[in-house]
Amino acid sequence: MRRINLAGLVAALIISLSHLASLASVSERPPTRDALATKSYEFTNGQWFDGNRFVPATFYSVAGHLTLRRPTKIDSVIDLKGQYVVPPxxxxxxxxxxxxxxxxxxxxxxxxxxxxxxxxxxxxxxxxxxxxxxxxxxxxxxxxxxxxxxxxxxxxxxxxxxxxxxxxxxxxxxxxxxxxxxxxxxxxxxxxxxxxxxxxxxxxxxxxxxxxxxxxxxxxxxxxxxxxxxxxxxxxxxxxxxxxxxxxxxxxxxxxxxxxxxxxxxxxxxxxxxxxxxxxxxxxxxxxxxxxxxxxxxxxxxxxxxxxxxxxxxxxxxxxxxxxxxxxxxxxxxxxxxxxxxxxxxxxxxxxxxxxxxxxxxxxxxxxxxxxxxxxxxxxxxxxxxxxxxxxxxxxxFPGRKIGRLREGYEASFLVLSGNPLDDFGNVRHITMRFKQGRALAG
Ligand SMILES: [Zn+2]
CATH class of the missing domain: 3.20.20.140 (Metal-dependent hydrolases)
Structure with a gap:
C-alpha cells in the first residue's frame, strides 16, 4: 500500500523520503528499496558517453544522482572494466x-x-x-x-x-x-x-x-x-x-x-x-x-x-x-x-x-x-x-527532468554496454548492467 501513498510525489520528495528510510535502517529493520536508492556508488574504469564520444571518467551515484565529486561515504565500488556507459x-x-x-x-x-x-x-x-x-x-x-x-x-x-x-x-x-x-x-x-x-x-x-x-x-x-x-x-x-x-x-x-x-x-x-x-x-x-x-x-x-x-x-x-x-x-x-x-x-x-x-x-x-x-x-x-x-x-x-545525459547532477540512470555502439551499433543489445535513479536492476 505504501506505493500508492507515494504515487504522484515528485522525485525530490521521493529522495527525501529515501533519506528518512536510510536513517531508519540504522535500527534492526532490513533496508527498504528506498534505502537502496541512497546507497552511494563509485563507478571506476568506465567510458561515459558525453553526447559525442566516450570518455574515461569516475562517476559517483549519491542519492540517486550522478556526481563527479567523491562523497565522504561510498557503500560500493563497481569496476566497469573499460565498458561503455550510455543513458537509458x-x-x-x-x-x-x-x-x-x-x-x-x-x-x-x-x-x-x-x-x-x-x-x-x-x-x-x-x-x-x-x-x-x-x-x-x-x-x-x-x-x-x-x-x-x-x-x-x-x-x-x-x-x-x-x-x-x-x-x-x-x-x-x-x-x-x-x-x-x-x-x-x-x-x-x-x-x-x-x-x-x-x-x-x-x-x-x-x-x-x-x-x-x-x-x-x-x-x-x-x-x-x-x-x-x-x-x-x-x-x-x-x-x-x-x-x-x-x-x-x-x-x-x-x-x-x-x-x-x-x-x-x-x-x-x-x-x-x-x-x-x-x-x-x-x-x-x-x-x-x-x-x-x-x-x-x-x-x-x-x-x-x-x-x-x-x-x-x-x-x-x-x-x-x-x-x-x-x-x-x-x-x-x-x-x-x-x-x-x-x-x-x-x-x-x-x-x-x-x-x-x-x-x-x-x-x-x-x-x-x-x-x-x-x-x-x-x-x-x-x-x-x-x-x-x-x-x-x-x-x-519527460521535459524538465535531468535525464538523457551523463553529467553532474543528472539522475543516476544508465546502461553499461560491453562494446562501443559508435563502432558497432549492435552493441546497444549487449547490456551488462542497468541502473535507474541510483538503483541496480536485474536484467
Ligand atoms: Zn499509434
Whole structure:
C-alpha cells in the first residue's frame, strides 16, 4: 500500500523520503528499496558517453544522482572494466504497455534498457485511474483514449477488436474508454470534462487527410480514412495548453503535418507515409502529398515541434513484396533528410505492436537487426541514432527532468554496454548492467 501513498510525489520528495528510510535502517529493520536508492556508488574504469564520444571518467551515484565529486561515504565500488556507459533508451510511440502495466508487458523494455515510454493511446480503466508506480524501472506517460471523428481509425480498430472478442467491452462502451468521438465543438464541450477526469498525461488527436476533410467527413467510402476537423484541432490545442497538457497528433499526409504546425501541436506522432495510394483513399500513385516542404521543416524547427519517426509501424517499409514498398521508403528517406537538415527534433518511436523502439532504431540505421530480415533505411549514422535514442527522446517524453545525459547532477540512470555502439551499433543489445535513479536492476 505504501506505493500508492507515494504515487504522484515528485522525485525530490521521493529522495527525501529515501533519506528518512536510510536513517531508519540504522535500527534492526532490513533496508527498504528506498534505502537502496541512497546507497552511494563509485563507478571506476568506465567510458561515459558525453553526447559525442566516450570518455574515461569516475562517476559517483549519491542519492540517486550522478556526481563527479567523491562523497565522504561510498557503500560500493563497481569496476566497469573499460565498458561503455550510455543513458537509458526511450520509446515515444507504443500502445503495448497498459495503464497500469503488467510485469509481463514491462519485461522486454527492462531487458532492452528502454526506461522512458510514451503510450500514444490506451484503454481507460473502469474504476479509479491507477497511479504510476514510482518504483517501476520503466516510466510511462499515457494519452488515454484519442480524440477521433466518427468513423475514424481508432473507432474502426476498436470495434473490430470487440467483434473478435479481443476487448472485454461492448461497442457502446468504447466511446469514453477506448477513444472519444469528437465531430464538432459541441461534442468537445460535452466530452472535455470526462477527458480531463481520466487524467491523461497528454492529449492525443487523430488527424488524417485534412486537405480533404469536407469531402471525407460523411462519405462512408472514407470510413477509417478521415480525421478531426481543423476547428476541433485548434480548440483542443487551446484547451489542452490552458491546463498544461501537451497535444500529440496522428497524421497521414504533409497537409496534416502543416496543419499541426499552424495549430500549435506539440508532438507529431508520425512521419507522413503510413498509407499511400488506394489504402489512403487516393486514386493516383503520386507521392507528392506525403513530402514535407522546406518551409514546413523550417517552421517545425522554429517551433521546437517534436516529430516521432514510427517508420516501422506503418509496415510498408518492411514488406518488400508490396507495391508501396519502394515509394514509401522514398517518402521516409526524403522527409527525414529534409527535417534533419533543418534540425527538427526527431525522436524514436515505433508504433510497432510486434516489438519496440529497438526495431525502429535498427531500421533507421545502417546495419540490420540480427534475425528480423528488414533492410535498413540508412538515414542516420550511429552517433546521431545514439543521441536521438538516449538524449532527444527521453527529454521529449519527460521535459524538465535531468535525464538523457551523463553529467553532474543528472539522475543516476544508465546502461553499461560491453562494446562501443559508435563502432558497432549492435552493441546497444549487449547490456551488462542497468541502473535507474541510483538503483541496480536485474536484467
Ligand atoms: Zn499509434
Amino acid at each position: 533508451f526511450a520509446e515515444a510511440h507504443t500502445h503495448n504497455i497498459s495503464r497500469p502495466p503488467t510485469q509481463e508487458e514491462l519485461k522486454p523494455y527492462i531487458q532492452q534498457g528502454i526506461f522512458y515510454v510514451m503510450n500514444q493511446g490506451n484503454l481507460i480503466s473502469a474504476g479509479p485511474i491507477p497511479a504510476s508506480d514510482p518504483d517501476s524501472p520503466v516510466e510511462v506517460v499515457y494519452a488515454n483514449g484519442p480524440l477521433t471523428p466518427s468513423g475514424g481509425h481508432p473507432v474502426v480498430l476498436n470495434e473490430r477488436a470487440v467483434e473478435r472478442g479481443n476487448l472485454k467491452l461492448t461497442k457502446a462502451e468504447l466511446d469514453g474508454r477506448a477513444f472519444f468521438v469528437v465531430d464538432d465543438i459541441a461534442d468537445l464541450d460535452r466530452k472535455w470534462p470526462g477527458i480531463l477526469a481520466a487524467k491523461p498525461d497528454f492529449i492525443k488527436v487523430y488527424l488524417g487527410f485534412i486537405e480533404e476533410y469536407e469531402k471525407r467527413k460523411a462519405d462512408p467510402s472514407y470510413v477509417d480514412k478521415r480525421g478531426i476537423s481543423p476547428a476541433v484541432l485548434r480548440e483542443v490545442v487551446r484547451r489542452a495548453h490552458a491546463v498544461g497538457l501537451r497535444v500529440s497528433a496522428h497524421i497521414e499526409t504533409a497537409a496534416d503535418f502543416h496543419a499541426c504546425l499552424v495549430a500549435g501541436v506539440d508532438i507529431i506522432a508520425h512521419l507522413p507515409g503510413l498509407r499511400i495510394g488506394a489504402a489512403a483513399g487516393f486514386s493516383d500513385r503520386s507521392i507528392d502529398r506525403w513530402i514535407i516542404s522546406e518551409s514546413d521543416a523550417g517552421l517545425a524547427a522554429k517551433k521546437g515541434t517534436i516529430v516521432i519517426t514510427t517508420v516501422i509501424g506503418g509496415k510498408k517499409v518492411i514488406n518488400s513484396k508490396s507495391e508501396d514498398y519502394a515509394p514509401t521508403r522514398e517518402i521516409y528517406q526524403r522527409n527525414i533528410a529534409t527535417l534533419s537538415n533543418h534540425r527538427v527534433r526527431l525522436v524514436i518511436g515505433s508504433d510497432y505492436y510486434e516489438g519496440t523502439a529497438l526495431a525502429e532504431v535498427f531500421l533507421l540505421g545502417h546495419q540490420p537487426l540480427l534475425g528480423d530480415g528488414i533492410e535498413p533505411l540508412g538515414v542516420f549514422d550511429n552517433l546521431t541514432l545514439l543521441k536521438m535514442w538516449t538524449q532527444t527522446t527521453p527529454q521529449a517524453i
